[in-house]
Amino acid sequence: MRIISGIYKSRKIQAPKNLPVRPTTDMAKESLFNILNNLYYFDAVKVLDLFSGTGNISYEFASRGTENITCVDDHYGCVKFINETAEKFEMPINTVKSDVYSFLEKTNQKHDIIFADPPYDFPQEQFVKISTLVFQNDLLETDGVLIIEHSKHTDLSKEAHFSYSKGYGHSVFSFFE
Numbered sequence: 398m399r400i401i402s403g404i405y406k407s408r409k410i411q412a413p414k415n416l417p418v419r420p421t422t423d424m425a426k427e428s429l430f431n432i433l434n435n436l437y438y439f440d441a442v443k444v445l446d447l448f449s450g451t452g453n454i455s456y457e458f459a460s461r462g463t464e465n466i467t468c469v470d471d472h473y474g475c476v477k478f479i480n481e482t483a484e485k486f487e488m489p490i491n492t493v494k495s496d497v498y499s500f501l502e503k504t505n506q507k508h509d510i511i512f513a514d515p516p517y518d519f520p521q522e523q524f525v526k527i528s529t530l531v532f533q534n535d536l537l538e539t540d541g542v543l544i545i546e547h548s549k550h551t552d553l554s555k556e557a558h559f560s561y562s563k564g565y566g567h568s569v570f571s572f573f574e
Contacts, residue, residue: 398410398411398412398420398423398451398453399423400456400457400460401423401426401427401430401457401460402427402430402457402460402461403457403459403460403461403462404460404462405456405459405460405486406460408460408486410451410453410456410482412451412478413474413478415474416450416451416472416474416475416478417450417472417475418450418451418475419450419516419517420450420451420453421453421454421514421546421568422565422566422568424565424566425546425565425566425568425570426453426454426457428563428565429544429563429570430457430461432563432570433510436542437509437510439458439461439462439463440461440462440463440464441509442458442463442465442508442509442510443465443466443467443506443507443508443509443510443538444458444463444465444466444467444508444509444510444511444512445467445469445506445508445510445511445512445536446458446466446467446468446469446512446514447469447497447500447501447511447512447513447514447515447527448469448470448497448513448514448515448516449468449469449470449475449479449492449514450470450472450475450514451475451478451479452468452475452478452479452482452483452490454512454514455468455479455483455488455490456482456486456488456490458510459483459486459488459489459490460488463489464489465489466488466489466490466491467490467491467492467493467506467508468490468491468492468493469492469493469495469497469500470492470494470495470497471494471495471496471497472494473494476492476493476494479492480492497513497515497527498526498527498530501527501530501531501534501536502530502534504534504536505534505536506536507535507536507537507538507541508536508537508538508541509537509538509540509541509542510541510542510544511531511536511537511541511542511543511544512544512546513527513543513544513545513546514545514546515527515545515546515547517547517548517550517551519547519551521551524545524547524551524553525553525556527543527545528543528545528553528556528557528558528559528573529557531543531573532557532558532573537574541574542560542572542573542574543558543572543573543574544570544571544572544573545570545571545573546568546569546570547568547569547571548567548568548569549564549567549568549569551569553571554571556573558573558574559571559572559573560572560573560574
């Protein structure tokens with residue numbers, strides 16, 4: 398994987414092969430950040446990266462100047478890799494090793510952008526539970542957005558707070574406001 402833009406542009410990051418991850422493709426990631434670039438000043442947002450895996454999305458935010466990034470993943474190897482990479486590049490990324498749903502139930506911190514990239518094979522109710530917990534616990538700032546990445550076979554358009562979705566290949570980003 399590589400960082401698309403910002404101060405770490407073109408840096409390649411090689412994740413260990415034994416991590417249970419499916420990093421967001423460069424094409425999808427670039428498209429997502431083109432959308433976000435029109436909505437936010439990256440140096441002024443708080444980002445929460447759920448099911449963060451390799452940290453791919455968080456590195457992109459850090460490269461673009463975001464200074465408040467929290468990654469949540471329940472896999473020790475993923476959290477360790479993100480910590481090592483953040484330290485190597487001196488990125489302002491905090492990690493939390495936790496089940497995402499438990500984290501969302503307990504935290505009271507608000508964020509401008511919450512990005513969730515759960516496994517594509519999750520049942521529909523697991524995707525819905527993410528948005529339910531985010532809005533039930535009031536975890537978004539006033540103009541904040543929740544973005545859930547999922548496969549084109551999952552449809553979240555009928556869920557509460559759904560705003561729109563954008564598809565890129567096999568990936569879809571659903572936006573909730």
